[in-house]
Amino acid sequence: MYLLGEQPAYADRLINRLQGIPAQLLEGLQPSGPSIELKHTENLCAELPAQQLFIIEAGLLHALIDAKPLFYLQEGDLIGLRQGSELPEWRYCSDEPLRLMPYARSAVFQHIHADEHRQELFTQYLIGHTALLSDALARLKQPEIRPATGFKHFAAGEELIRQGDEADNVFIIIEGQADAIVDGQKVGDVQKDEIFGAMAVFTRERRSATVIAREPCTVMVIPKEQFLGLTQSNPRIAHSLIESMARRIDLLNKEVTQLRVGVPA
Numbered sequence: 001m002y003l004l005g006e007q008p009a010y011a012d013r014l015i016n017r018l019q020g021i022p023a024q025l026l027e028g029l030q031p032s033g034p035s036i037e038l039k040h041t042e043n044l045c046a047e048l049p050a051q052q053l054f055i056i057e058a059g060l061l062h063a064l065i066d067a068k069p070l071f072y073l074q075e076g077d078l079i080g081l082r083q084g085s086e087l088p089e090w091r092y093c094s095d096e097p098l099r100l101m102p103y104a105r106s107a108v109f110q111h112i113h114a115d116e117h118r119q120e121l122f123t124q125y126l127i128g129h130t131a132l133l134s135d136a137l138a139r140l141k142q143p144e145i146r147p148a149t150g151f152k153h154f155a156a157g158e159e160l161i162r163q164g165d166e167a168d169n170v171f172i173i174i175e176g177q178a179d180a181i182v183d184g185q186k187v188g189d190v191q192k193d194e195i196f197g198a199m200a201v202f203t204r205e206r207r208s209a210t211v212i213a214r215e216p217c218t219v220m221v222i223p224k225e226q227f228l229g230l231t232q233s234n235p236r237i238a239h240s241l242i243e244s245m246a247r248r249i250d251l252l253n254k255e256v257t258q259l260r261v262g263v264p265a
Contacts, residue, residue, distance in 0.1 A: 021121050026108065029103060044093065151221070165206060170201055170224060171219050174218040176217030201227060
C-alpha cells in the first residue's frame with residue numbers, strides 16, 4: 001500500500017515493513033488454485049470468487065471509497081479481508097494487467113492462528129494499515145470551525161451589525177432570520193445558514209448595511225482572520241459565500257430593473 005498525496009515521515013518505513021508481512025503469514029500454506037490474471041478491472045471484488053484472499057503478484061490496484069481514490073495496493077499486498085464487513089463501499093480498479101494468487105480465506109485464518117508469531121505479524125499488519133489510513137483521513141479532513149468569539153443570541157428587533165461600524169467579524173445565522181437595512185431602507189433578507197458581513201472583511205471597508213433580527217436569532221461569530229483562513233482551506237465555506245453574494249447581486253439587479261421600469265421616459 002502507498003497513500004495518495006503527502007505522506008508523514010514514518011510512512012515509507014512502515015509501508016516497506018508491512019509489504020513483506022503477507023508473504024510471511026502465508027509461508028507454508030498452499031494456494032487454493034492457480035494464479036488469476038486480469039487485463040484490467042473496474043471492480044475487482046465483483047470479478048473474484050468469494051471466501052478467498054489474494055496476494056498481488058504483479059500489477060497495481062487503485063482503492064476507491066465512494067468513488068474517491070484513497071490509496072494504491074501493489075505487489076505483496078493482501079486483499080479480501082473486508083468481506084462481509086458493514087463498511088462504506090470500497091472498490092478496487094486497475095488499468096493494467098494484474099496477477100493474483102488465491103488462498104482459501106478460512107485456511108488462511110487457521111494457519112495464522114496456529115502460530116503465535118504469525119498472530120503477532122497479522123496484528124502488526126492490521127494496526128499498521130489502520131495507522132496509515134487514520135493519518136490519511138486526518139490530512140484530508142477539513143478543519144472545523146471553532147470561532148474564538150463563539151455564539152451570540154439576539155432578540156427580535158436587535159441589531160446584529162450596524163452600518164458604518166468596523167468589520168472585525170463574519171457571521172453565520174444558525175437559527176432565525178434577519179433584515180438587511182441600508183440608510184433606513186430594507187434591501188434584503190438574511191436567511192438561516194447564510195454568511196453575512198464578509199464583504200466588508202474582504203474590502204476592508206466599514207459595514208455597508210445594518211442587519212436587524214426579524215425574529216430571535218442565534219449567530220456564529222467568526223473573527224475575520226480566522227474566516228479568511230477558512231475560505232482558503234475549506235471549499236464549502238467559499239462556495240457558501242459565493243452563493244450568498246450571487247443571490248444578493250441578483251436581488252439588487254431585480255430591484256434596479258424594477259426602479260428603471262417605474263421611471264417615466
